[in-house]
Amino acid sequence: MKSKICDILGIEYPVFQGGMAWVADASLASAVSNAGGLGIIAAGNAPTDVVRKQIRMAKELTDKPFGVNVMLLSPFVDEVVDMICEEGVKVVTTGAGNPGKHMAKFAENGISVIPVVASVALAKRMEKMGVNAVIAEGMESGGHIGKLTTMVLVPQVVDAVNIPVIAAGGIADSRGVNAAFMLGADGVQVGTRFLVANECTVHQNYKNKVLKAKDIDTVITGNITGHPIRVLKNKLTKAYLAVEKQETGKENPDLDRLEELGSGALKKAVVDGDTDNGSVMSGQFAGLVKKEESCADIIQDLIKDLDKVEAVLK
Numbered sequence: 001m002k003s004k005i006c007d008i009l010g011i012e013y014p015v016f017q018g019g020m021a022w023v024a025d026a027s028l029a030s031a032v033s034n035a036g037g038l039g040i041i042a043a044g045n046a047p048t049d050v051v052r053k054q055i056r057m058a059k060e061l062t063d064k065p066f067g068v069n070v071m072l073l074s075p076f077v078d079e080v081v082d083m084i085c086e087e088g089v090k091v092v093t094t095g096a097g098n099p100g101k102h103m104a105k106f107a108e109n110g111i112s113v114i115p116v117v118a119s120v121a122l123a124k125r126m127e128k129m130g131v132n133a134v135i136a137e138g139m140e141s142g143g144h145i146g147k148l149t150t151m152v153l154v155p156q157v158v159d160a161v162n163i164p165v166i167a168a169g170g171i172a173d174s175r176g177v178n179a180a181f182m183l184g185a186d187g188v189q190v191g192t193r194f195l196v197a198n199e200c201t202v203h204q205n206y207k208n209k210v211l212k213a214k215d216i217d218t219v220i221t222g223n224i225t226g227h228p229i230r231v232l233k234n235k236l237t238k239a240y241l242a243v244e245k246q247e248t249g250k251e252n253p254d255l256d257r258l259e260e261l262g263s264g265a266l267k268k269a270v271v272d273g274d275t276d277n278g279s280v281m282s283g284q285f286a287g288l289v290k291k292e293e294s295c296a297d298i299i300q301d302l303i304k305d306l307d308k309v310e311a312v313l314k
């Protein structure tokens with residue numbers, strides 16, 4: 001099925017790989033792009049040169065389009081945006097904020113911008129700003145999340161804007177992909193399932209924790225800080241949620257204490273494989289992710305029934 005987003009970006013299948021901080025590197029992104037989807041390198045909180053190196057590696061590994069995800073809370077965000085323009089990246093997705101400040105620079109450099117939105121209001125603001133599409137991400141996702149589920153967010157965003165809507169959050173097999181198209185989406189973004197891809201360089205302990213997870217094994221931490229994050233339950237989340245409970249309702253909650261617990265935790269899990277004391281970000285779909293396989297096999301499995309949906313929508 002060729003959707004509008006495939007024509008806009010020059011990709012074969014309407015499947016984006018989520019821009020997962022510390023996880024989505026040149027290896028994963030190039031494998032997804034080579035398989036016909038849109039691979040995305042995550043800038044996360046990484047310094048500019050680290051991200052530049054991944055972009056250059058991806059250019060060696062694929063001649064297909066790939067994107068870069070800009071995490072708008074990064075301390076390096078301004079520098080990263082300049083570097084992305086210098087490197088001639090064609091597609092940028094953004095997360096965890098409003099990319100308005102950077103839009104002019106992206107436009108000057110002919111970059112397609114596709115922000116993640118978690119509400120109708122932001123989707124409309126983004127459309128007015130001239131973005132090429134939006135990713136409507138439900139709170140089933142791993143990592144930083146909004147408040148609405150994919151099932152209710154996607155159709156409301158679809159009705160509110162006239163640009164393509166990519167559905168994200170809780171989509172990790174062909175049933176979810178088909179459902180997203182029935183909700184009016186023009187493409188999907190998948191994160192959790194790619195965590196266990198052969199080409200994903202995340203520590204094996206991280207993959208094993210996702211593979212073993214059950215439906216109810218994720219929790220949301222950080223509601224009190226204003227940056228809610230979905231992760232798999234472990235020793236860290238137990239300690240974090242205990243402090244969060246203590247501090248909730250206080251006039252001056254000790255957010256520094258929480259900041260300390262969370263800082264460096266994602267790297268600890270992804271790079272060091274410390275899945276007890278690190279932050280194992282994962283979506284709610286983890287309970288159905290049971291097999292390590294190649295990005296090409298994952299993409300073929302995701303899109304296998306899309307022609308049936310196309311027939312219904314015609």
Ligand code: TUI
Nearest residue numbers: 021095096097098116117118122137143144145146227
């Ligand atoms: O960004 C993500 N997921 C992420 S980012 C991340 S790393 C991180 N590090 C420190 C603190 C926070 C995160 C791990 N996972 N997904 C995209 C996403 N964006 N989900 C929700 C949003 C979002 C939420 C509110 C986007 C915009 C927004 O409002 C902006 C506004 O100004 O209204």
